[in-house]
Amino acid sequence: MFKKILVANRGEIALRVICACKELGIRTVAIYSEADRNSLPVRFADEAICIGPPQISQSYLNIPAVISAAEIANVEAIHPGYGLLSENANFAEVVETCGIKFIGPSPEIIRLMGEKEKARAAMKKAGVPILPGSDGIVASELEAAEWTHQVGFPVIIKASAGGGGRGMRIVRSEQELPALFKAASAEAAAAFGNGDLYMEKYVERPRHIEFQILADAYGNVISLGERECSIQRRHQKLLEESPSTRMTPELREQIGAILAKSLSAIGYVNAGTVEFLMDDNERLYFIEMNTRIQVEHPVTEMVTDVDLVKSQILLAAGERLPDVLHGPILPRGHAIECRINAEHPEKFTPSAGKITAFHPPGGTGVRIDTAAYAEGVIPPYYDSLIAKLVVRGKDRDEAISRMARALEMFIVEGIYTTIPLHRRILADPDFRGGRIDTTYIEKLFATGKKESAA
Numbered sequence: 001m002f003k004k005i006l007v008a009n010r011g012e013i014a015l016r017v018i019c020a021c022k023e024l025g026i027r028t029v030a031i032y033s034e035a036d037r038n039s040l041p042v043r044f045a046d047e048a049i050c051i052g053p054p055q056i057s058q059s060y061l062n063i064p065a066v067i068s069a070a071e072i073a074n075v076e077a078i079h080p081g082y083g084l085l086s087e088n089a090n091f092a093e094v095v096e097t098c099g100i101k102f103i104g105p106s107p108e109i110i111r112l113m114g115e116k117e118k119a120r121a122a123m124k125k126a127g128v129p130i131l132p133g134s135d136g137i138v139a140s141e142l143e144a145a146e147w148t149h150q151v152g153f154p155v156i157i158k159a160s161a162g163g164g165g166r167g168m169r170i171v172r173s174e175q176e177l178p179a180l181f182k183a184a185s186a187e188a189a190a191a192f193g194n195g196d197l198y199m200e201k202y203v204e205r206p207r208h209i210e211f212q213i214l215a216d217a218y219g220n221v222i223s224l225g226e227r228e229c230s231i232q233r234r235h236q237k238l239l240e241e242s243p244s245t246r247m248t249p250e251l252r253e254q255i256g257a258i259l260a261k262s263l264s265a266i267g268y269v270n271a272g273t274v275e276f277l278m279d280d281n282e283r284l285y286f287i288e289m290n291t292r293i294q295v296e297h298p299v300t301e302m303v304t305d306v307d308l309v310k311s312q313i314l315l316a317a318g319e320r321l322p323d324v325l326h327g328p329i330l331p332r333g334h335a336i337e338c339r340i341n342a343e344h345p346e347k348f349t350p351s352a353g354k355i356t357a358f359h360p361p362g363g364t365g366v367r368i369d370t371a372a373y374a375e376g377v378i379p380p381y382y383d384s385l386i387a388k389l390v391v392r393g394k395d396r397d398e399a400i401s402r403m404a405r406a407l408e409m410f411i412v413e414g415i416y417t418t419i420p421l422h423r424r425i426l427a428d429p430d431f432r433g434g435r436i437d438t439t440y441i442e443k444l445f446a447t448g449k450k451e452s453a454a
């Protein structure tokens with residue numbers, strides 16, 4: 001087992017990894033930018049090294065600085081968290097070249113899944129259902145038009161290197177295709193330094209359903225079931241739950257078995273998430289695979305009792321899946337996660353600044369993953385996620401009422417947060433009735449349903 005791990009991230013996920021290491025008896029090294037000097041990961045890690053100024057390009061994304069810190073601290077492994085360098089194949093390669101274990105799959109697998117049209121092809125070959133789409137990169141507007149004629153509108157243009165919902169455009173008619181193609185390409189080039197695009201059939205009002213998997217280095221792969229992530233704004237998730245109200249035990253088992261077989265065949269190791277869209281006929285189509293821990297991993301942890309971050313570390317250390325899991329996965333109850341972002345709840349503009357009061361809720365079945373605290377400052381340079389409020393109930397109804405009361409008792413003052421938006425969602429009869437899809441938030445705002453005091 002590793003004796004010392006460097007956590008190449010910040011905020012709540014850095015703290016989450018530190019928690020896992022403490023429970024495993026592993027020493028931790030935090031890295032931080034000048035803006036995060038007073039952060040909780042710095043306080044709770046055994047060692048902390050400043051790696052640069054606030055801008056992520058000069059600190060958390062600065063590979064030489066991260067590697068130097070790892071070498072100075074003499075760590076045996078690096079946990080990348082999510083975002084930042086977590087899906088950067090070059091980083092994973094440099095880490096391994098330095099004789100340090102990267103806690104995640106191999107650089108080859110990260111690279112394959114990072115080029116989304118290649119990931120589609122690999123999954124298709126392995127027997128995973130995918131949407132009709134371009135086989136590879138669509139190089140020009142002309143090619144895009146030709147391809148669209150074959151499958152018919154609507155289609156969605158997506159960035160090969162995509163993430164965070166950027167570089168995506170829905171196209172409903174021939175006339176708008178050239179302008180949307182150019183806009184997607186420019187957005188992708190600016191966001192990812194790569195303007196390559198591919199296309200897929202657009203599914204109207206789909207559900208976003210993803211499967212959590214764990215894999216060891218000996219070909220064993222297991223699915224831990226699904227998360228329903230249809231509550232999104234601008235293709236970014238806001239609230240997730242498990243199980244999905246639309247999933248049947250048969251479909252769960254069928255997809256789990258296909259994924260176990262296909263990911264074992266490509267040599268996938270460590271944790272991963274396979275994302276699907278579900279259409280009106282309950283058919284699932286692969287859209288992408290994330291080769292890292294997800295923001296929303298706690299909902300799976302709450303229903304399965306498996307610590308996914310500890311599992312990642314144990315699997316990276318070469319342990320076998322049966323030894324990591326200690327028996328069969330028996331999901332129980334229902335879990336919901338609300339992403340509490342430092343944002344205006346209706347305008348969604350970022351809201352950095354000093355938190356003047358902070359009271360997180362507690363009680364049975366409530367979990368909070370956060371690195372925020374009273375008098376702490378939310379810097380303007382980073383992701384707006386400041387806390388994840390997660391609850392578990394014996395069923396969906398209990399999880400909903402527990403979440404509603406926990407949101408009511410969550411006090412954050414000094415900055416705007418998405419708490420009022422979540423209260424509005426939790427009080428909405430459509431959400432309560434499970435009538436949700438990826439256009440839910442748009443509809444909620446269009447109908448102007450108001451937050452209830454409940």
Ligand code: ADP
Nearest residue numbers: 162163164165166200201202203208235287438
């Ligand atoms: P990213 O990597 O940028 O997050 P994804 O491929 O994971 O992109 O898609 C993000 C979201 O965009 C999905 O959850 C869904 O809401 C929407 N989306 C993506 N592809 C399609 C599609 N073919 N049809 C309908 N919606 C889609």
